[in-house]
Amino acid sequence: RFHGDASEIQINPPPGGHTAEFDKWSWRPMQDLPDLIVPFKRKVYEDVVAAFRHLVP
Numbered sequence: 001r002f003h004g005d006a007s008e009i010q011i012n013p014p015p016g017g018h019t020a021e022f023d024k025w026s027w028r029p030m031q032d033l034p035d036l037i038v039p040f041k042r043k044v045y046e047d048v049v050a051a052f053r054h055l056v057p
Contacts, residue, residue, distance in 0.1 A: 030056050 013020050028036065030052065034045040 009025060011020065011022055011025055030049055033049060034042050037045050
């Protein structure tokens with residue numbers, strides 16, 4: 001669990017002229033994450049949510 005201040009989170013462009021994968025962020029319930037991700041990554045996010053579900057109150 002993150003206990004810092006939201007201002008500590010920075011989405012910076014990657015070096016070397018690469019395109020950033022993310023351009024914004026927000027706090028979302030973990031179970032909502034698979035629906036927010038691009039389809040080709042969805043299964044990985046579903047697996048992560050299932051693996052860590054027991055840690056989320």
